[in-house]
Amino acid sequence: MWKTKLLKKGTDSMMFRVAIRASALRAAGVSRNLSSSSSSPLRSAAASSSFNQRRNYSLWGLLAASSLIGSISYYQYKTWLQNKVECGALDEDIRIRLKGEVTDSSPMRLRMEQFVKSLQKKIVSELEAVDGKKFQRDAWERAEGGDGISYVLQEGNVFEKAGVLVSIVYGELPSAAVQQMKSRHEDLDPENGPFPFFASGISIVLHPHNPMAPTIHLNYRYFEIGNEDGTPRIWWFGGGSDLTPAYLFDEDATHFHRVLKDACDKHDPNYYPKFKTWCDKYFYLKHRQEARGIGGIFFDDQNDRSPEKLFNFVKDCGNAFLPSYIPIVKRRKDMPFTKEEKLWQQLRRGRYVEFNLVWDRGTKFGLQTPGSRIESILVSLPLTATWMYNHSPLANSREKQLIEVLKNPKDWI
Structure with missing residues (x-):
C-alpha cells in the first residue's frame, strides 16, 4: 500500500520562508498605513512621539503575530497536504505542480x-x-x-x-x-x-x-x-x-x-x-x-x-x-x-x-x-x-x- 509522506526538508523550509515572507509583507503594509496616518501637521510633537512609540510597539507586536500566523499557516498547509496526499508517489506530483514543471517525461x-x-x-x-x-x-x-x-x-x-x-x-x-x-x-x-x-x-x-x-x-x-x-x-x-x-x-x-x-x-x-x-x-x-x-x-x-x-x-x-x-x-x-x-x-x-x-x-x-x-x-x-x-x-x-x-x-x- 502506498504510504503518506511529508515533503522533503528543502520544500518544507521553502514553504516556511514563503509563509514568513508573506507575513512580513502584510506587516509592512500595516506599517505604511500607520506611518501615513501619523503625518498630520495638526499632531503635536509630544503626541507624535508618544504615537510613534506606541506604533513601534504595535509594529513589533504585529510582526511577531504575523510570524506566528505564518507558522500556523505553514503547519496548516502541511496538515492539509498530508491529508490530501494518499501515496508517496504523489508527493512528487505536488512538487512538480507547484513548480510548473510538467513535461513529456512527467508521470x-x-x-x-x-x-x-x-x-x-x-x-x-x-x-x-x-x-x-x-x-x-x-x-x-x-x-x-x-x-x-x-x-x-x-x-x-x-x-x-x-x-x-x-x-x-x-x-x-x-x-x-x-x-x-x-x-x-x-x-x-x-x-x-x-x-x-x-x-x-x-x-x-x-x-x-x-x-x-x-x-x-x-x-x-x-x-x-x-x-x-x-x-x-x-x-x-x-x-x-x-x-x-x-x-x-x-x-x-x-x-x-x-x-x-x-x-x-x-x-x-x-x-x-x-x-x-x-x-x-x-x-x-x-x-x-x-x-x-x-x-x-x-x-x-x-x-x-x-x-x-x-x-x-x-x-x-x-x-x-x-x-x-x-x-x-x-x-x-x-x-x-x-x-x-x-x-x-x-x-x-x-x-x-x-x-x-x-x-x-x-x-x-x-x-x-x-x-x-x-x-x-x-x-x-x-x-x-x-x-x-x-x-x-x-x-x-x-x-x-x-x-x-x-x-x-x-x-x-
Whole structure:
C-alpha cells in the first residue's frame, strides 16, 4: 500500500520562508498605513512621539503575530497536504505542480491532468461565446485526496443546463468500487482491497433549450491502481462522446460521426468501427430496448499500446469535441418549435435520466467512491424532464422515426 509522506526538508523550509515572507509583507503594509496616518501637521510633537512609540510597539507586536500566523499557516498547509496526499508517489506530483514543471517525461497522471484542465478552459470559452452567458466556476477539494473544477451554466440563452467538469481523484478504492471493475480486471480481488488509485478526467454534458438542438455527452479519463512503490500496477484510458437528439437530422448525425472517425483514423482505422459499435451497445436502455441516442464512440480499459500512443489518441478525441458539436448547435439553437415538440424533448430527457441512474457504470463507480461529490456526479442530469404513462409516438411522425433508429442503430458514414 502506498504510504503518506511529508515533503522533503528543502520544500518544507521553502514553504516556511514563503509563509514568513508573506507575513512580513502584510506587516509592512500595516506599517505604511500607520506611518501615513501619523503625518498630520495638526499632531503635536509630544503626541507624535508618544504615537510613534506606541506604533513601534504595535509594529513589533504585529510582526511577531504575523510570524506566528505564518507558522500556523505553514503547519496548516502541511496538515492539509498530508491529508490530501494518499501515496508517496504523489508527493512528487505536488512538487512538480507547484513548480510548473510538467513535461513529456512527467508521470502520465500529471500530463493527463494538465491536458484536461487546458481543454476545459478552451471548451468553456467557446461555449460562452455561443450562449452569451458566463459559466459559474466551482473549484473544490476532496478530503480523501484530490480536487477539481466544475463549470456549470443553468438557464442560459442556448443551454438550459451545461456542465464542463474536471476531476483529479486519488485515495483508496473500496471493495464495492472494485466490484464494478471485477469483470474487466479479474486480478483485482475485492477481498484484497482497498487499493490505492488515481483517476483524472474531463466530463461534459450539454442540454440545450431548443428541442431541435441535441444533447451531447463527452468523457475522457485516465485511471491507475498503484504498486507499493507508487508505480502503476494497472492503468488504462477510457472515454468517448455521443449525441442524443430529440429530433433527428441526418446531416447532424453524419457530421458528428465524421469528425469522430477522422480523430480515430489518425491512430488506427479499426478504432472507429470498433468504438462506434461499443458505444451503441453501452448507451443502451435494456428495459426500454432502445439506445439512449445516436451514438458516437466509446471505449474503456485501453492499455494494449504504450501510454504515449493512447494519450495522443485521447487528446485528439478530446480536441474533436468543439468541431463535432459547435456547428450543429449553431444550426439548431434558433429554430422554431412547438409545445408538442418541447414535450417530446422532455420525454427523451426522461430516458436520459433513466440510463444515467440505472445503467451507467461511471455513475455507480462515483457513488461508491468514498468522499463522492454528488453535485459533480449528477450534474449530467437535465434541469427538467418528463415521464408520461404509456406514451407512444404517432406512426410516420418524426418522433417515431427517431425511435426506429434508437431501436436499430445505423451506420452514419
